[in-house]
Amino acid sequence: MFNALIMEKNDDGLASATIKEIGEDQLPEGNVTVAIEYSTVNYKDGLCLSAKGGGLVRNYPHVPGIDFAGTVESSDDDRYKAGDKVVLTGWRVGEMYWGGYAQKARVNADWLVPLPAGLTPQQAMAVGTAGFTSMLAVMALEDHGLKPGQGPVLVTGAAGGVGSVATAILANLGYEVAGVTGRPDTEDYLKSLGATQIVPREDLNETTKRPLEAETWAGCVDAVGGEMLARVLGQMKYGGSVSAVGLAGGAGLPATVIPFLLRGVNLLGIDSVMQPYENRLRAWERIAKDLPMDKLEAMVKPATLSDLPQLGADILQGLVKGRVVVDVN
Ligand code: NDP
Numbered sequence: 001m002f003n004a005l006i007m008e009k010n011d012d013g014l015a016s017a018t019i020k021e022i023g024e025d026q027l028p029e030g031n032v033t034v035a036i037e038y039s040t041v042n043y044k045d046g047l048c049l050s051a052k053g054g055g056l057v058r059n060y061p062h063v064p065g066i067d068f069a070g071t072v073e074s075s076d077d078d079r080y081k082a083g084d085k086v087v088l089t090g091w092r093v094g095e096m097y098w099g100g101y102a103q104k105a106r107v108n109a110d111w112l113v114p115l116p117a118g119l120t121p122q123q124a125m126a127v128g129t130a131g132f133t134s135m136l137a138v139m140a141l142e143d144h145g146l147k148p149g150q151g152p153v154l155v156t157g158a159a160g161g162v163g164s165v166a167t168a169i170l171a172n173l174g175y176e177v178a179g180v181t182g183r184p185d186t187e188d189y190l191k192s193l194g195a196t197q198i199v200p201r202e203d204l205n206e207t208t209k210r211p212l213e214a215e216t217w218a219g220c221v222d223a224v225g226g227e228m229l230a231r232v233l234g235q236m237k238y239g240g241s242v243s244a245v246g247l248a249g250g251a252g253l254p255a256t257v258i259p260f261l262l263r264g265v266n267l268l269g270i271d272s273v274m275q276p277y278e279n280r281l282r283a284w285e286r287i288a289k290d291l292p293m294d295k296l297e298a299m300v301k302p303a304t305l306s307d308l309p310q311l312g313a314d315i316l317q318g319l320v321k322g323r324v325v326v327d328v329n
Helices: 043-048 121-143 161-172 184-193 226-233 258-263 277-290 293-298 305-316
Strands: 002-009 015-022 032-040 067-075 085-089 104-107 112-114 153-156 177-181 195-200 217-222 236-244 266-269 300-304 323-327
Touching (some): 002 305, 015 305, 032 085, 043 305, 067 104, 085 121, 112 277, 121 161, 121 217, 121 236, 121 266, 121 293, 121 323, 153 161, 153 226, 161 184, 161 195, 161 217, 161 277, 161 323, 217 226, 236 258, 293 300, 300 305, 305 323
Parallel strands (some): 153 177, 153 217, 177 195, 217 236, 236 266, 300 323
Antiparallel strands (some): 002 015, 032 067, 032 104, 032 323, 067 085, 085 112
């Protein structure tokens, strides 16, 4: 028997979480069983922990947790054997399939990645989907020509999970980083991660009638979307790229095409969920190499399974700073 945080629908049709002891026979089908050590909390986990499942959870009872890291306990797949350390992010695990908020998971071997050399399971979950996606976003900017010395790189939602890791990676790679935050009290924290400029959220969260403003940013990792992304597009330097990662500020995009046509600005879509295996390996290797572990540790808040309902509500309100690491044991 082992512990799992299970979401079940109540008589009112709304779901709530309880920690229960369940048996391995209750785990879903799959060819690898993993003893989970750590999981984490992303924005999407907040949605899956909410009473309506954020439109992501199809069936109840459900175990949320879109990320986990741990040790293979048994495997029917040649690529993995008992004792291997593994990490899982994405593939709709924790949404459509049972996820990481439990002491064990049974999954499809295709979804796993060997834990990269140099990272512990705890560090891998300090990274999690948020950090993995930040690295995909930085790689996309580099693939489109971004190099240090071209000007400041903007990170929106900077004190959140994606934003914190993006800030630390970019600063470590030698970029000048400007962080947008709605929480002025996070200024010291963002500077400790390497941001040299703090942009108050209110400076960017209003639309303007001007499709182009002063050319300011050489690149951008955007976790916010909505009006802020529209505004940022008009402030990009000639030929600059924005990696669109998130929608913490809204899914709309009230923009014009002028920045694309007159400044050759690129809007790059970043998806971490269905990311092909080879690029996953590349991103995890880059994380082990380019994300300073002391900075990662400075952004981590530890938690246990019982903290998750509250943390889920907090992250949806933009109240979680940095990254949460959940010790499921
Ligand atoms: P967090 O909640 O940790 O971070 C989001 C940050 O955005 C907040 O901390 C806050 O930063 C800022 N923010 C929140 N609300 C608003 C608002 N109304 N207007 C402007 N800024 C706001 O979430 P994550 O970092 O885990 O995820 C960020 C986004 O990226 C989410 O939308 C998530 O769904 C998406 N995402 C997408 C992935 C993909 O594959 N494309 C993968 C992972 C995440 P501050 O306090 O500094 O202002």
